[in-house]
Amino acid sequence: DQQVKQNSPSLSVQEGRISILNCDYTNSMFDYFLWYKKYPAEGPTFLISISSIKDKNEDGRFTVFLNKSAKHLSLHIVPSQPGDSAVYFCAAINFGNEKLTFGTGTRLTIIP
Amino acid sequence: SQTIHQWPATLVQPVGSPLSLECTVEGTSNPNLYWYRQAAGRGLQLLFYSVGIGQISSEVPQNLSASRPQDRQFILSSKKLLLSDSGFYLCAWTPPGQRKNTEAFFGQGTRLTVV
Secondary structure, three states, X not given: OOOEEOOOOEEEEEOOOOEEEEEEEOOOOOOEEEEEEEOOOOOOEEEEEEEOOOXXXXXXXXXXXXXXXXXXXXXXXXXXXXXXXXXXXXXXEEOOOOEEEEOOOXXXXXXX | OOEXXXXXXXXXXXXXXXXXXXXXXEOOOXXXXXXXXXXXXXXXXXXXXXXXXXXXXXXXXXXEEEEEEEOOEEEEEXXXXXXXXXXXXXXXXXXXXXXXXOOOEEOOOEEEEEO
16 A cells, blocks of 8 residues: 555656656645655655645755645755756655655656 | 664675664664665665564565664564565664654665575
């Protein structure tokens, strides 16, 4: 049962444009949502998070939007840079049992 | 400051051999600990997590097991490896309890190749 889903396995975006990565979830008990960036053969790097009681969090070029009614969150990167090329994972955690669940990832390629 | 150590970085093991991957966290107490596996072309699959010593939650039934013999030590084991156990294994920790913000911190991973 995949509780956190990223339906787009890959995404290509022109440098300077906006990258939008999407994530859907099924468990309404999640307390926090996180986005991670991962390079091959390395551990994921934390990007940004959002509490389930918020609908938007912004940090520099990264903004995460949460739509609880749709059980959907998205990560916006603007402007996109070549160094943003990586696999992006969304994740969700339930503080009740501390279970941290990741999505399947989206490979983002920024085209110079 | 908190740090997480995971070793070894790479491992090549024959089918049927045992496995032991170790993860330790420093600079924090009672962390929540996690083992994930990233198989080729797939996402981060949660294998085990632990909220305290001796408390292990298993997510995926398979020939792997996990143990937490000490507060900041998490071990992933297998008695007999299968070819399908090949992958990139990651250990992670999160702070305990309710909190205003949260972040999971990852080790550098172990590339396991079963031959």
